Amino acid sequence: MSILVTGGTGYIGSHTCVELLNAGYEIIVFDNFINSKPEAIQRTKQITNKDFKFYKADLLDRSAMEQIFTKNQIDAVIHFAGLKAVGESVEIPLRYYHNNVGGTLILCETMAKYNVKRMVFSSSAAVYGNPATVPIREDFPLSTTNPYGSTKLMIENILRDLYISDPEWSIALLRYFNPIGAHKSGLIGEDPNGIPNNLMPYIARVAARKLEVLSIFGNDYPTKDGTGVRDYIHVVDLSLGHIKALEKIMQTSGVEAYNLGTGIGYSVLEVISAFEAASGQKVNYKIAPRRAGDIPECYADSVKSKKELDWVASRDLKEMCEDSWGYINKLASFKKAGRPL
Ligand code: NAD
Ligand code: UDP
Numbered sequence: 001m002s003i004l005v006t007g008g009t010g011y012i013g014s015h016t017c018v019e020l021l022n023a024g025y026e027i028i029v030f031d032n033f034i035n036s037k038p039e040a041i042q043r044t045k046q047i048t049n050k051d052f053k054f055y056k057a058d059l060l061d062r063s064a065m066e067q068i069f070t071k072n073q074i075d076a077v078i079h080f081a082g083l084k085a086v087g088e089s090v091e092i093p094l095r096y097y098h099n100n101v102g103g104t105l106i107l108c109e110t111m112a113k114y115n116v117k118r119m120v121f122s123s124s125a126a127v128y129g130n131p132a133t134v135p136i137r138e139d140f141p142l143s144t145t146n147p148y149g150s151t152k153l154m155i156e157n158i159l160r161d162l163y164i165s166d167p168e169w170s171i172a173l174l175r176y177f178n179p180i181g182a183h184k185s186g187l188i189g190e191d192p193n194g195i196p197n198n199l200m201p202y203i204a205r206v207a208a209r210k211l212e213v214l215s216i217f218g219n220d221y222p223t224k225d226g227t228g229v230r231d232y233i234h235v236v237d238l239s240l241g242h243i244k245a246l247e248k249i250m251q252t253s254g255v256e257a258y259n260l261g262t263g264i265g266y267s268v269l270e271v272i273s274a275f276e277a278a279s280g281q282k283v284n285y286k287i288a289p290r291r292a293g294d295i296p297e298c299y300a301d302s303v304k305s306k307k308e309l310d311w312v313a314s315r316d317l318k319e320m321c322e323d324s325w326g327y328i329n330k331l332a333s334f335k336k337a338g339r340p341l
Pocket of ligand 2: 178197198199200202214215216217218227228229230268291294
């Protein structure tokens with residue numbers, strides 16, 4: 001079976017390509033490298049010892065999309081390509097709507113034209129806005145607090161309408177919680193450009209002495225220790241969830257949303273101490289004001305994914321921290337040796 005992976009050189013995309021290849025799927029990958037590096041292609045091949053076709057292409061380029069569908073036999077699409085920085089989406093919302101929503105429209109139109117009607121879509125827990133209670137179930141009310149989240153919710157609605165118009169479509173909306181960690185090889189992982197926005201890459205850089213101090217955004221939330229609580233999930237567990245979702249959409253039609261989280265909430269302070277234990281490094285931090293738009297607590301009810309996808313996350317916070325640290329060290333050793341990252 002042959003799967004088109006959009007955004008396949010990105011953080012989650014590259015890990016999912018590894019799991020797809022390991023599971024025996026053929027893959028065709030495209031990316032425009034707006035937030036990833038070509039090295040991910042070679043690394044994915046190196047880890048799996050398997051080959052695949054790659055196109056440097058933009059989702060917004062309709063003729064490039066047409067070419068990919070003309071030249072390849074495609075059974076289903078896993079759609080990762082999109083811009084994902086929450087803060088940036090507030091500053092340049094039109095770019096986010098254009099890229100994420102506009103790009104998905106072009107992708108869906110091309111898929112329909114070539115009669116490919118199966119898709120796994122990267123949605124986000126951002127579609128739950130500020131939930132009234134936790135753990136969060138898939139049937140909770142949906143709302144968003146920033147343009148990035150709005151693009152995800154709009155795309156979910158577009159995909160639901162698409163199915164209503166043509167019941168041959170089969171779509172899984174995967175709502176990710178907080179992916180962290182890296183592949184055990186240390187060859188692929190998350191290495192954001194500039195100063196990281198997210199907690200784990202920030203902690204990793206403080207531990208590696210690339211940044212001086214972590215600001216904890218608020219210690220007066222109504223949580224176990226006052227700091228924000230999130231559901232961190234190992235990126236490999238998340239990737240395996242895509243394989244399960246793919247198996248599901250190949251057998252059914254319809255649109256279903258699934259949470260991909262562990263169901264466990266950890267505070268910022270708990271993540272810091274787990275990272276210190278895993279790395280043996282001190283993570284300097286200071287308490288700073290709350291970050292605008294942050295919610296106190298967010299973790300998944302993952303019963304539906306377990307029941308309908310036969311999927312559960314099995315890697316714990318210790319392993320997530322060890323693998324993030326392993327990746328950071330591998331990057332540093334590549335830099336030292338003057339090899340491309
Ligand atoms: P990422 O930025 O590492 O990967 C996205 C990839 O898409 C990048 O390689 C980028 O170059 C590519 N891309 C973006 N716009 C494109 C376009 N127009 N044409 C072609 N390629 C394009 O991000 P990620 O963390 O791997 O996230 C993958 C998906 O999962 C995204 O849709 C993201 O919104 C979603 N998601 C991520 C998280 C998270 O915390 N990482 C959480 C929830 C949802
Ligand atoms: N956080 C923090 N300092 C940082 C980055 C994040 O204290 O430099 C906190 C943030 O307030 C939240 C948690 O860490 O409680 C996870 O934040 P992240 O941006 O990684 O994910 P999201 O907020 O999107 O769930």
